[in-house]
Amino acid sequence: MPVCAYVEMMDGLQPHGAAWDQVAQALANRRPDILVMNEMPFGQWLARKENFAMVDARQSVEIHEAGIAALAALNIPAVITSRPTLLAERLVNEAIVIENGQIRPLHTKTYLPQEPGWSEVSWFSRGDGHFNIQNICGLGVGVLLCTELMFNEHARQYGRRGADLIAVPRATGSARESWITAGKMASIASGSYVVSSNRIGQSGDGPMFGGGGFAIAPGGDLVGQTQTGSAIMLIDIDPQVSARQRQEYPCYVDELHDAVGLEVP
Template identity: 50%
Template structure:
């Protein structure tokens, strides 16, 4: 997997929507996806900007055997210095449904969306085994690592996340530190400048077992 919107500059550092800059970002991601195809990796999950009406949608997608498939559109957008995403992105979609990618049932939470555990739990109820969290977050990454651990605990899924790194021109400094959490919430992998790539092996039997245990099995009862 890659970080969120990986190709070109972080355009949401600007507070005003610019259609020309938006179109340039769309084109850079088109070129970037063509480059990903040439890597011949069996399955890749990332995100890209696509036009939806007069704004962009931040669309998570899979790339398998040269075919791009839409997985999810981001629905939670920050609005603060460095991350004026609500000025750039929007969507009419309300989809949080898993898809089969690389033989796994995968749900996607794009960056800020991992803060909302109800969607991780929904993915579990829909049969997800893995939750993927592409991010573009700053230096304070601990809160996202905690959110990722909680997403794993409430869903019983593996949760993996990749983040941007480095200084964005006229924008924020991204903190890197991609991570992977086991279904228990335990941290089982993390990237660093010395280790920019993390590889984890998934035990799907552990997913099935965890999803039968507390708190995953707990049902909501309202009278």
């Protein structure tokens, strides 16, 4: 069965130098099949600033291009993360998977916060609202980018479409428990494994990121968290376990439009 790694990566991560070499070596030692990275993992967090600036946007795009090359060089079969992409003088936050050195777009972030430290509406255009299952390493995989985890209807629909794994790249603050609760609910609603990674550390003049990557088994049990000294963790993803859980309550309960004898206006 595929082994999935989840992490907490330092804010301002660079895709080169001694710190990156340590990350690359640690991942090489663990040899995961899938790596879930945090959301837009390289360089400074753009949304710490309230107003869009093209020079900063271009710098973030450039460092993520270098970062994706560095991730591809790790020779991990699949790396799930996100990147900023310029689109019509704005950015989108695009979830991607890197497979055998090739980049495959998954979807663009749809739910965007706007508050101090996370002024994402100022920087990014919203995605199209498409949340599709992808085949990654033989698993059905859905991706929820950070705030999207808080909208449980998408986790449920991923489960109904056969998701074994929901990957959640994040860039969140110190309130770990609310994110773990959201991850547990996503797993309960979908029957899927939920695996999330996060930034950690102070973002210059921006927010303090809380780390706390986590893994939740189908049905909602928290089975692991990253922490100081354990920044990379592993979990086996057993598709038979998720398939069984999708037949259990509440996953099997019909949607309104599936229910026999009910009229839907």
